[in-house]
Amino acid sequence: MHATDSDPRPRVVAPTAYAPYPVSPTPDTWRLRRSVVPTATGPVVVHHRPGPEPLLLLHGVAGSWSTWTPLLTAAHGVGDRGLVLVDLPGWGSSPAADGPFDLDDVARVLTTVLDALAVPTVDVVGHSMGAFVGMHLAVAAPDRVRSVALVSGTTVATAAAARDPLRGLRSLPAFTLLRAGLAVTGEAGRPILRACARVGLLPLLAAPVFTAVRRLDPSVLDAFVEELRPTRFVDAARAAARYDLERWGAVTVPVTAIAGRDDVFARRSDLEALRAIVPQTRTVLLDACGHFAHVEKPDAVARTLGLA
Template sequence: MTITTHSVFLDGIEQRYHVAGTGPVCVAHSGGPGISWDSVRMRPLEEHLTMVYVEPIGTGDSGRLPNDADYTLDNYVRYLHAVIQDLNCGPVALLGHSHGGFVALKYALAHPVDALVLYDTSPVTGAEFFADAVANIQHAGAEVLAAFTSQHAEMTDDELTGVLRTILPAYFAEWRLEFEPFRAATRIWSAPSRGQDGPYDVRDRLGEITVPALVLVGDRDVICGPRWAQQLHQGLPSSRLRVIEHCGHIAHVERPEVFYAEVLKFLA
């Protein structure tokens, strides 16, 4: 499927996005923060939808914010809104994976959307959230746990990408050799990880989001597992929860036959 690249400027900083497919518009935001946009490229959806992939600020060929502390959810929302305004197509379906789901939720609290696909994400982070992640990661083995806990503010892009690629098998229920190309292609940029957001918690505001929402989660997701998906589902007035069995944090790679069927059924 042919993909085109576009740019919009906000505060003099370039925000890139990529478009492929035809049909109703669905805007996808990758996770991290700082993970490459093509980690959520979803070619099967492009056969039915106009997929718009945001290349988040601070990553790839998008611009860099003046200070690392400026990589906050509010700023991600601002730059996402600049993309949606540039599309000039009215409200859209918004798909957010992991940290991209945080952005999608915050966006839906500030701007109109037609629908939300909240994919392996959470309405809250903080001490309990990260303690839960570390506890789950421990079961993946000493090497993965050491890499997960080794992350620090001075890491370069290449060093942090190395950490991500080391821990990535733990994000799958069952790592297989066929996933190696995905691991080799996935990058992360270090500056967004140094953002100075306070604790993220929108649980008491979920009732304000009344548009249809699909909450997707792998039953063996070690980062944003069913516990957090259930909180989303309980708080969103018009949500559908789908727990994907024998699946980790990256369902569109590990269980594509289930993931794409659920998303297309919902957005239809």
């Protein structure tokens, strides 16, 4: 996870099987222990195990710790390395904090978790919003982060679309329309999705997010429905809109950015734009992959990050 690449073009990884593993929310499979860590913003649920060179895995807006299980399967449980999988405040089993989603608060939550687990430093792997959080953690607590991997990260284009929704309709229509829809429905969006799942419409609604939605194991879409938090999605978009991405220029650790060629929540140009801010970024583009690279192409992601 510490390699760098001087070639400015994204490396294209050879094809691998599409979504070969289910989402499996069984902590014992990976020898994970569930803990509840008190933090300044409220309790946070963590699944973890001790070990050398620990990984901190940060999910996206439609995820929790279990969303990482296809990658853990591909990476053979990442050997004997330590693992820290956090349900961020307001997602998974962690209750939402009072007030809006705040990246500085989240960074403090993560350092509190690491302190509670006696983990001094981590390699961070973040998906979507979790990638954004991971980059901010590297800015806010640089002594705790050894490297950052962005898996289908929502970065430059997403922040721009969040700042200017009218332009976002042209540049990232799927993200912009979903944000607008969830802002209207609020938490009522979750029972609507469940109702769509019951009548078989969920694959149609989720199709923009995944390259081949009908090839997914049913557990993937089940998790997508259960883990989406409409209010927190909108809060996270507002936080991205307020954020100064130039702060990432202070990041000095190795950064790897993995993107799917078919991702409708990010643009391929984000890889180049990210390198302009963080020159040491190694970029990788995955064919036949949408916004959930760690679910759709887990073997390729594991190999790229040196986990398999």
